[in-house]
Structures are given as structure tokens and as C-alpha cells.
Amino acid sequence: MRFFNISNESAIWRALAFGVCVAAMPLASAADPMHAIAMYGEPALKPGFTHLPYTNPDAPKGGTIRLAESGTFDSLNPWILMGNPVFPIFTQPGLLTESLMMRSIDEPFSLYGLLAESVETDPGRTWVEFTLRPQAKFSDGSPVTVEDVMWSYETLGTKGHPRYTAVWSKVAKMEQTGPGKIRFTFNTPDRELALLMGMRPILKKAQWEGKDFSQSGLMPPIGTGPYVIDKVDPGRAISFRRNPDYWGRDLPVNKGLHNFDQIRFDYFGDANAMFEAFKAGETDVWRELVAARWDRDFTFPAVREGRVIKAEIPHERPSGIMGLVMNTRNPVFADWRVRQALIDAFNYRFINMTLSGGKDPRITSYFANSELAMQPGPATGREAELLAPFAADLPPGTIEGYTLPEGGDRHIDRKGIRAALDLLAQAGWTVQEGELRDAQGRPFAFEILLNQSGSAMRSASETRQIVDIFIESLRNLGIKPQVTLLDSAQYVQRTNNYQFDMTWYERGLSLSPGNEQMLYWGSAGVKKTGTRNWMGMNSPAAEAMIAEMGHAETQDDYRAAVRALDRILTAGRYVIPVSYSRISRLAHKAELHYPENTPIYGDWPGFMPETWWYEERN
Known part of the structure; x- marks a missing residue:
């Protein structure tokens, strides 16, 4: 398939989300300065390219887009983990802040120089070195310095969200090696790290002096990106204004991007209110997630x-996973037979016929x-070899x-x-006087936690409709779960701390999964708050496959490791x-x-509004 011709193409993160990374593979050459x-x-675009292939370099500038x-x-x-943040700052790559390198969303994973004019690494990728562009500036006109970069990496790695701290632990040394040069040396054999070090937001050190970075707040960050924060109506709206003095506007990687003068995000109570606002002309774009409604x-x-x-x-990215997740930290979901029983009852x-007219296919696995998806039938070849040492501990169906x-x-x-009912009986649960109970007479009880604002991929009414149909089926098993609706702030707080039994779960996955x-x-997420391991899985086999992805030196070995991971997750x-x-x-x-x-990722972070533009109708 087109998207896995990795020698010509690369990927973007997630998700869905929060950031998706990848497993890096070896370079063909020794340590020489490279543009990407x-x-x-090799990256698809050679030195001297004029623009990214999915942009219009002649797109007009101007106008407003309301999202x-x-x-x-x-x-x-x-x-950081604290607070309920404005996610467009994070999920819209390069909007307010930028990184040393930027992704092309038309390749499974290639990075091109942005704040950095070049990147160097050794064949084993035990270190990586970036050279800053001398013209790189923050929006206040001050230059981006090595000190800003090093402060940003250390601060994110020690005080930031867990998505940053895990990778920072693999950095043995960060040092300035010359004018505008920063080198990272790694303490772990992991070929992806050379790429990950190019993907952290660079913040202005001086802005945060005397302030606690780990605390949430409404101070507008100073970034290097093409936009600055224009207006903030806390909790309700935020708008970004294109910076006419943006330092990087003429770079080839930016040609055709960042075309709107203003980007505005309005917040609504739920998806139904958002849709009505769109129909009334108060917002400009609507993503429809239900095929039947698109037609109707x-x-x-x-x-x-x-x-x-x-x-x-169209897109060529993995389905990712979306549905109701069971938190195995709750003993009631610890047995795979119980989890399979609830899957059977769903x-x-x-x-699918009720919600989408049956037009969209089911997610059959995470990839x-x-x-990268696991193939039908038993595992074979390298995939089977990787799974074999863990066979005794894997649930039936994995291999x-x-x-x-x-x-x-x-x-x-x-x-x-x-x-x-048969699986539940095997696990020690039987229907007694119309209620499912264990041998001690304790009822099978759990809570389904829902966000009253819905999610990125489903409205609150749609998830509630799914849950209501599911509950009707569960009554036939003698199960009567409690449904709890929370506002988004309370929901984020509880899910960050895994204080739920079952909830709606969405994870976008890339063509290049990695760290x-x-x-x-990972098992650290069983107790460490703020990870995406909402199910509380503790699988040495899964962690071994993730490590193998980072070590793989051929496309075939990498694909086998991902497919093996897909089997472990799905089974x-x-x-x-x-x-999906x-x-x-x-x-x-x-x-x-x-x-x-x-691009091959289609409608994905980096596509809209970045590549779009405003032009009056004739």
C-alpha cells in the first residue's frame, strides 16, 4: 500500500487527541549535516525543495476561519498535566510554538528542519545534534537561543506532562557543542530518540523566570510560531492572530501554510450545540463522524x-481504537473472560445499523x-518468534x-x-434472583463514566445512545451498571487519575508507532497518573514488542513487532x-x-487549518 513505502513517505503524531511518535530506523550515511x-x-524531499507536496504555495493570505x-x-x-488546557495550542502543530524539526504528514515519518537548519546523527543514532537557524525569533522579536532550547527540554522533561518525561529519562547528556548547536546523547539503545529530540515545543526561558511551570494558568505563552494569541474569553473562546513579522514565513516548509489572518475557536457545551451553531453560520467547519447523518x-x-x-x-492511516474501555484496576474486569463476555453482550x-446505517466498518484491531495491522489467523514468521516467549501468559487468540x-x-x-453467560460462569459469576453475582453473593456492579460534552469523535448524545443500547443487553445478564455524566473538567480530572470503571476511549495511532x-x-501507567493506559494493562509482552520496534533495523522486523503488539492489544x-x-x-x-x-494522513493535525485558505466565491 502506498503509505508504507517508507523510503518515500512519513507520518504525523496523534492524536487524537495528544502526540503520536514513531520508531526510528537507521540512516544510510554517517554523521553529516542534513536538512531532514x-x-x-531518506526523506522524500531533497535539499532545495520549494514546498511540501500537500500545500498550495500560491494560496492567498487573509480572512478568518472560525472553528x-x-x-x-x-x-x-x-x-503539563494540571488544568483543562486550550488544546489547539498543542494539537495544531506550529500554530503558536514550534519545534526544532517539523513533520511531513505525507510520509510515515520524516522530519524537516524548522527552528533547526540542520540535524546530524551517527549511524547507530546514539546521539543527535541540531544547529539553530540564526534568524529564528520569538514573537516578541527576541532571538531563539541554545539556552532557550535547553531550558525548554529540561523543563518539559522534569516538570511537563508524562508524554515528555518518559523520553527525557533516556537522555544521558544535553550540551552546547558550538554556536547555535545542541547535542543530545542517549543512555538507551533506541533509534527513534534522534527524531523525538526534534519534536519538543521551544518556549522562551525569560518568560517563565520566577514562575512555576507546573501550574496551570491563563498567561499567554510566547512562542516562535506564525500566530500569537489575540483574545481570550476564559472557558468560552480564544482567537489567534497571524504575526506579520513571523520569522519563518519564507521557509520552504512553510510555503502555502498559515494562510488565515485570524483563527478563532469557540467552545460549546456539546456537539449538538456545535452543529446548530454551524448550521446557523456561526462556525465555518463541521466534521461529521456518522455516515448516516452525513447522508440524512x-x-x-x-x-x-x-x-x-x-x-x-480520504486517508491511509490506522483506525486507532475507539469504544468503551474497561479499567482492569477494578478487579471485576481483571479476568479476560469477563471482558470477552461484555464484548459478546455488546x-x-x-x-452500527442504528447509528450509522451500517456504512462504516468496525475497528477490528488497533492498527x-x-x-501494520495483525493479519487474520495465527501469527507466523518473525511475528510468531517475537510472541513465543510470552505464549503461556497471553490470552487465548493472541497467537x-x-x-x-x-x-x-x-x-x-x-x-x-x-x-x-457461559464465559461469566467460567469466571465465577452466575445469575442469582435476576442479578449477576459471584460465589459470595456480591453483585457484578460497575460505573460507566461519560463526558457530557462528548468526545473528539463522538457527540455526547451518540455515546449515550450506544451506552443505552448496551445497558439493555446487559440486563439480560443480570447486570445494571450506573451511568455518571460529568462536565469536561471533572471528567478530565477523573480519567487522568483512572477513577472510573468503564468509559469512552479514543486513541489515534500513526503509521509509525514508537516510544x-x-x-x-506501559505498566508504569497502572499507577502513574496522566498516561493513556486507561485500561491499566500490565503486559511484559507488549513492552517487549515496543522495545523491539525501537531496535528494529529493517522494515520487515519493524512491521512484525507492530503486528505482534496489535495482537496483544486486541486479544x-x-x-x-x-x-471507524x-x-x-x-x-x-x-x-x-x-x-x-x-496528504496520506488526510484530515489530521497539520492539515486544517494549516493548509487551508480563504477566497471569495465568484
């Missing part, structure tokens, strides 16, 4: 009159829709092959209920998955445009 660095082979977010915010510092509900006047355009944008076919139940056409899937997978699935039965879409459905104001040549 790739995970495997919508659900929930609220109380912090402008998205780089876009007949309002703005669409009929051509003021709103419906666009379908009537996917009926739910479905890509070459032999695992498939999800299809469900039935009717509201209650009796076949699924029978399978669930970040340890943050997602672990931690999430009850729903459907192979396209992104974006309805947008007719005056908004995007390039015809869309």
Missing part, C-alpha cells in the same frame, strides 16, 4: 444554496486499515488469531448473550470497539479551500 531525517531510508471545540478550558499551558441531515439551506460545501477527504451490528463477534440484527443478540506506545500501554480485550471511517467528512463554508493533493 527519516525513520527509514468549534466542545467543553471548556481554564489554562493556556497544555504541556445535510439538507439545510446553506447546503442547498451552495454556501456550505460537503467534502470527503450487539455491534445492531448499534486496522494499515499494513492463534482473534476476531470480534459480529452481533445480530435485532436489539438483543441471543447468541452473544449465551456466549457471555509513545509505552505511554499508552487483551480491553476495549469494546465501534466503527476510511474518509473524513468535512462540511465547510464555501469560501474556504484546501489543496487538491491531500
